[in-house]
Amino acid sequence: MPLLQATHVTKTFGNFTALDQVNIEVNKGEVYGFIGPNGAGKSTMIRILLGILQVTSGEATVFGMDAWKDAVHIHKRMAYVPGDVNLWPNLTGGEVIDLFTKLQGSSNKQRKDELMEIFDLDPTKKCRTYSKGNRQKVALVAAFASDAELFIFDEPTSGLDPLMERTFQEQVLKLKDAGKSVLLSSHILSEVEKLCDRVGIIREGKMIETGTLEELRHLTRMHISVETKRPILELASMKGVHDVVLDENKGSFQVDTEALESVMGYVSKSGIVHLESAPPTLEDLFMRHYESDEASQADEVGRDEQ
Amino acid sequence: MNNNSFEKTGILARFIMRRDRVRLPVWILSFAVVSMVVAITFTDLYASVEERQAIAETMKNPAMTALFGEAYGMNDYTAGPMMAHQMLLLTAIVVGIMNILFVARHTRTSEEDGQIELIRALPTGRLSQLSATLLISTVVNIALALVVGFGLYALQIESIDLEGSLLYGAALGTVGIFFAAVTAVFAQVVESSRNAIALSFSVLGIAYIIRAIGDVSSEFVAWFSPLGWILRTEVFVNNYWWPLLLTIGVGLIFVGLSFYLHGIRDIGAGLFPAKRGKSTAHTFLLHPFGLALRLQRTGIISWLIGMSVLGMTYGSVLGDLEAFLSDSELMQELLQSSAGASITEQYITMLMSVMAMMCVIPAVMVLLKLKGEEMKNRTENLFSRAVSRLKVFGSYVGLAHLVGIFALLVSAVGLWLAGLAVMDDMMSLGTILQAALVYVPAMWVMISLATLFIGFAPSTVYVTWIYLGYAFVVSYFGGMLQLPTWLEKISPFAHIPEVISEDMTYGSLVVLTIISLIISWSGFILYKKRDLLG
Ligand SMILES: Nc1ncnc2c1ncn2[C@@H]1O[C@H](COP(=O)(O)OP(=O)(O)OP(=O)(O)O)[C@@H](O)[C@H]1O
Numbered sequence: 101m102p103l104l105q106a107t108h109v110t111k112t113f114g115n116f117t118a119l120d121q122v123n124i125e126v127n128k129g130e131v132y133g134f135i136g137p138n139g140a141g142k143s144t145m146i147r148i149l150l151g152i153l154q155v156t157s158g159e160a161t162v163f164g165m166d167a168w169k170d171a172v173h174i175h176k177r178m179a180y181v182p183g184d185v186n187l188w189p190n191l192t193g194g195e196v197i198d199l200f201t202k203l204q205g206s207s208n209k210q211r212k213d214e215l216m217e218i219f220d221l222d223p224t225k226k227c228r229t230y231s232k233g234n235r236q237k238v239a240l241v242a243a244f245a246s247d248a249e250l251f252i253f254d255e256p257t258s259g260l261d262p263l264m265e266r267t268f269q270e271q272v273l274k275l276k277d278a279g280k281s282v283l284l285s286s287h288i289l290s291e292v293e294k295l296c297d298r299v300g301i302i303r304e305g306k307m308i309e310t311g312t313l314e315e316l317r318h319l320t321r322m323h324i325s326v327e328t329k330r331p332i333l334e335l336a337s338m339k340g341v342h343d344v345v346l347d348e349n350k351g352s353f354q355v356d357t358e359a360l361e362s363v364m365g366y367v368s369k370s371g372i373v374h375l376e377s378a379p380p381t382l383e384d385l386f387m388r389h390y391e392s393d394e395a396s397q398a399d400e401v402g403r404d405e406q
Numbered sequence: 407m408n409n410n411s412f413e414k415t416g417i418l419a420r421f422i423m424r425r426d427r428v429r430l431p432v433w434i435l436s437f438a439v440v441s442m443v444v445a446i447t448f449t450d451l452y453a454s455v456e457e458r459q460a461i462a463e464t465m466k467n468p469a470m471t472a473l474f475g476e477a478y479g480m481n482d483y484t485a486g487p488m489m490a491h492q493m494l495l496l497t498a499i500v501v502g503i504m505n506i507l508f509v510a511r512h513t514r515t516s517e518e519d520g521q522i523e524l525i526r527a528l529p530t531g532r533l534s535q536l537s538a539t540l541l542i543s544t545v546v547n548i549a550l551a552l553v554v555g556f557g558l559y560a561l562q563i564e565s566i567d568l569e570g571s572l573l574y575g576a577a578l579g580t581v582g583i584f585f586a587a588v589t590a591v592f593a594q595v596v597e598s599s600r601n602a603i604a605l606s607f608s609v610l611g612i613a614y615i616i617r618a619i620g621d622v623s624s625e626f627v628a629w630f631s632p633l634g635w636i637l638r639t640e641v642f643v644n645n646y647w648w649p650l651l652l653t654i655g656v657g658l659i660f661v662g663l664s665f666y667l668h669g670i671r672d673i674g675a676g677l678f679p680a681k682r683g684k685s686t687a688h689t690f691l692l693h694p695f696g697l698a699l700r701l702q703r704t705g706i707i708s709w710l711i712g713m714s715v716l717g718m719t720y721g722s723v724l725g726d727l728e729a730f731l732s733d734s735e736l737m738q739e740l741l742q743s744s745a746g747a748s749i750t751e752q753y754i755t756m757l758m759s760v761m762a763m764m765c766v767i768p769a770v771m772v773l774l775k776l777k778g779e780e781m782k783n784r785t786e787n788l789f790s791r792a793v794s795r796l797k798v799f800g801s802y803v804g805l806a807h808l809v810g811i812f813a814l815l816v817s818a819v820g821l822w823l824a825g826l827a828v829m830d831d832m833m834s835l836g837t838i839l840q841a842a843l844v845y846v847p848a849m850w851v852m853i854s855l856a857t858l859f860i861g862f863a864p865s866t867v868y869v870t871w872i873y874l875g876y877a878f879v880v881s882y883f884g885g886m887l888q889l890p891t892w893l894e895k896i897s898p899f900a901h902i903p904e905v906i907s908e909d910m911t912y913g914s915l916v917v918l919t920i921i922s923l924i925i926s927w928s929g930f931i932l933y934k935k936r937d938l939l940g
């Protein structure tokens with residue numbers, strides 16, 4: 101039984117469909133990356149999992165309990181950090197952290213002090229005077245100080261400096277080592293790549309891809325740069341080859357995983373002098389979904405015109 | 407201050423107009439329509455000289471002066487003087503409220519929400535947003551003055567002549583400009599728009615109280631209140647224009663002060679640097695109720711002080727009232743023969759209902775805070791943790807009821823204390839408290855209505871204000887305008903027994919209580935079931 105499960109979750113606001121039949125599964129001890137462009141529906145999904153919004157149809161369960169009905173029970177074992185942390189201007193950071201940990205149920209003073217140290221946070225300042233990053237740190241300290249089993253982060257590092265971002269990543273890895281589960285929504289793909297075991301890509305309310313990074317990579321292209329004895333001019337016209345940059349015997353290109361075998365066959369016939377290959381980054385993967393989508397939209401337009 | 411400080415004021419002013427393109431015309435028209443309807447009603451209701459002078463007699467006492475202000479032209483109490491006496495002050499207060507809300511919205515609220523930062527990053531002047539806001543508020547107040555003035559004149563009522571009508575409108579507009587300026591100053595001094603609004607409302611309240619004290623006992627004191635000034639136009643009777651010049655002159659000083667203060671502070675900040683606070687939370691804060699109370703502490707305390715001062719002010723009139731009654735045998739006969747209640751008792755009963763309605767305001771504001779929290783995405787902080795909706799909603803609803811009752815108690819005690827000081831045979835505290843507390847079920851109905859609307863959808867809460875305003879108008883003017891009984895009975899406050907002069911009856915109180923329980927309960931159910939905005 102997965103720790104967190106959303107099955108066919110649909111959410112509409114009026115006649116706008118924000119989520120359309122979304123499925124998510126986060127297992128115990130797993131860090132799940134949730135990525136997608138602005139307005140894709142990530143925060144909406146997370147708010148459903150938090151029991152702040154109710155599903156229009158489908159089912160969202162956490163720890164096997166209904167996310168809407170059993171919200172309070174669930175939240176005792178869960179911690180959440182939003183991307184846009186809104187705090188009370190006239191309370192201090194320290195007061196807010198105490199409030200949050202108390203409301204969550206568990207509080208560990210020593211751990212809290214440690215985290216404030218690590219995140220370099222001054223708890224005596226009024227929230228009004230905190231910078232965006234410092235407000236985020238308040239929520240992060242409260243979350244990491246809890247004994248939750250499941251952590252949900254919605255773009256938690258959008259205001260953090262690179263140093264703090266790294267601190268955040270270290271803390272998440274610690275959680276992972278401790279066997280906790282994490283749902284991480286982020287626009288920073290390198291972060292997702294570094295931390296996540298599995299990734300789900302959402303676009304316009306639909307999950308368009310899920311799987312481990314390895315699985316997803318399989319669906320996409322390798323970066324190849326090569327130097328050969330003889331020119332490889334046919335490369336540009338081969339199926340499954342993209343972004344070709346050729347300079348006589350040297351060249352770099354991308355190749356779809358399915359076409360790898362035939363392309364490499366051709367290249368090796370030309371006598372390989374030097375070859376480098378790099379796995380696709382998540383960014384490539386992400387971009388490919390856009391490109392292919394734009395392409396398919398262009399197709400549709402083309403079809404309409406015919 | 408260089409001459410770029412006002413750059414692009416015109417464009418920003420147009421933008422403000424655009425944002426408020428519905429609100430502002432509605433406000434202006436409402437003032438005009440209400441003023442005209444009341445003027446017509448006065449004319450129709452009191453057609454004969456006898457009727458008019460009879461009502462003038464009942465108006466000529468300190469209690470009425472405290473409520474409505476100094477009366478002029480009582481020897482010929484026609485529609486004009488009636489308007490000046492019974493409508494001007496109250497309308498002026500509402501105009502003041504409108505201006506306070508308008509200016510705060512476009513200055514400190516915009517700043518809090520970060521909009522000003524965006525605007526200032528564009529090639530606009532440092533003072534442009536403030537000057538655009540004040541410019542539009544001035545335009546609106548002038549429009550209000552003209553629309554109300556010509557509207558009244560258009561009725562062609564004999565005692566409502568052109569000069570008087572224009573002066574009446576101008577008096578309202580002037581008060582508006584004054585309170586717009588006051589709010590502009592507070593918007594620079596404090597960091598949150600809530601506090602800026604609260605401080606401006608306090609000035610309005612204090613102006614009312616100073617005027618009441620001044621009108622009843624000392625002309626000199628009344629000169630310290632802008633509301634006192636505009637009443638001294640003696641509109642429709644003597645038509646003095648110069649008190650308006652005084653009001654505008656002082657208003658202009660405040661405008662200058664607000665520009666100066668704006669120049670010397672940082673954006674987003676108040677005048678005073680933020681202090682450091684505690685690094686850990688008090689245990690009291692660690693519960694949604696404690697949090698709700700802590701967040702509104704200052705506002706609640708201010709309201710309690712304000713209500714007790716108001717109670718004392720009204721109470722202090724009792725002595726004058728007693729002296730007045732013993733002087734005027736005619737009045738004594740008139741009132742004591744016609745009804746069983748003495749005029750003091752009637753006065754106290756009327757005050758209790760007014761004060762109970764006033765006490766609904768801080769209570770509903772507590773609930774509005776929950777709406778504000780939701781709009782600012784802060785309830786998410788609670789509901790994403792192990793806190794049930796029932797607990798948070800219950801905390802706010804409970805706090806609202808507590809604040810309402812406490813406000814009522816302190817105003818009643820204030821009234822009793824002041825009465826004790828000025829009267830020889832003041833009623834017992836028990837009687838006064840009972841007279842106050844019978845209104846609690848009516849307050850419950852109002853508060854539970856706000857509960858229902860927040861549970862249903864926060865954007866609908868304003869309906870509560872309309873209903874409260876309605877209840878206020880029918881109780882204040884019901885007798886005067888001789889409204890049909892059913893119109894009065896729509897207000898829950900109309901069903902409260904007058905326990906000072908009549909016997910206590912429980913029937914209607916029980917019904918009101920049951921109604922409010924049902925409404926509240928629905929509010930809770932709806933709040934549990936709906937999507938939260940954040
Ligand atoms: N209460 C609401 N009413 C109407 N539409 C809404 C509401 N909340 C969200 N939406 C819409 O649902 C869509 C998904 O929004 P959501 O905030 O989930 O996006 P997101 O993936 O988190 O984007 P971002 O990366 O920018 O944070 C958006 O188009 C948004 O406008």
Ligand SMILES: [Mg+2]
Pocket residue numbers: 142143144183254
């Ligand atoms: Mg989002």
